[in-house]
Amino acid sequence: MNEDALRELLTQVRAGTVGLDEALERLRDLPFEDIGFAHIDHHRQLRCGFPEVVFAQGKTPEQTAQILARLAAAGGTALATRATPAHFAAAQVLLPSAQYYETARIIATGPKPEPVDNRYIALLSAGTSDMPVAEEAALTAEYFGVRVERIYDVGVAGLHRLLSHAQQINGATVVIVVAGMEGALASVVGGLVSVPVVAVPTSVGYGASFNGLAPLLTMLNSCAAGVAVVNIDNGFGAAYFASTILRTTSRPTLGGKD
DSSP states (O other): OOHHHHHHHHHHHHHTSSOHHHHHHHTTTOSOEEOSSOEEOTTHHHHHSSOOOEEOTTSOHHHHHHHHHHHHHTSSOEEEESOOHHHHHHHHHHOTTOEEETTTTEEEESOOOOOSSSOEEEEEESSGGGHHHHHHHHHHHHHTTOEEEEEOSOOGGGHHHHHTTHHHHHTOSEEEEEEOTTOTHHHHHHTTOSSOEEEEEOSOSOGGGGGGHHHHHHHHTOSSTTEEEOOTTOHHHHHHHHHHHHHHOOOOOTTSOO
16 A cells, blocks of 8 residues: 555545445555565555565565565555566466566566656666666666666777767766676766766676676775665666655756756
8 A cells, every 4th residue: 555545545534435444444454464474565665655576586486476466456566576487477367467577577567657757767787688687677667657768788898889878878867887797887977977876786797707796896896986886686776776866856957946
């Protein structure tokens, strides 16, 4: 249940169109619902502004499907990340309208909301191989109601590709940079923009990248200010953090007025 739904319910109670017992029944699963193998946090959107998202990796397809179904029944959008086709097949049994984004490995229920305003996240990937993590970030942000501008395959091996998108990048409120190998792209972007940069190291690379440890350390040691780093391959975490920034800030126009 989100804030809008709760306001509507309370308004109906005040108007007398919904009885007290019915209202209590609707609120029975707040703050969480115990289904044995999981405690589903229906209260999270009221507390944090975004609903609980299911991390499907390590869960059985049936567990993932049941949690998604309970979240969807409570209203709004439900997401599962790190989902396999087997997770999706189980989810479809309970949620026939669910969608599966194969590259991002995300299952989504409900419509993708319209962006709340024209501000956007510029989402950069160093290489095409980083797209699975980048798409996890992009779709998460979009289902949180944030506009995303994708700019893929602009790594430092061909810096002219990045610079050709300078206007689009500089117009963003937040920039997410997804990069494997040595992870240098985040530092480069951090030195070009005046907005927060969220860096996501990926496990893409040859042996000495140590499954993402090398780009993680590069990003943590960035000499560019304004760069924050999330965990290896954590596109979801980057999108959540960037979306939170958009929700709590407003970007002034060139005239200095909001």
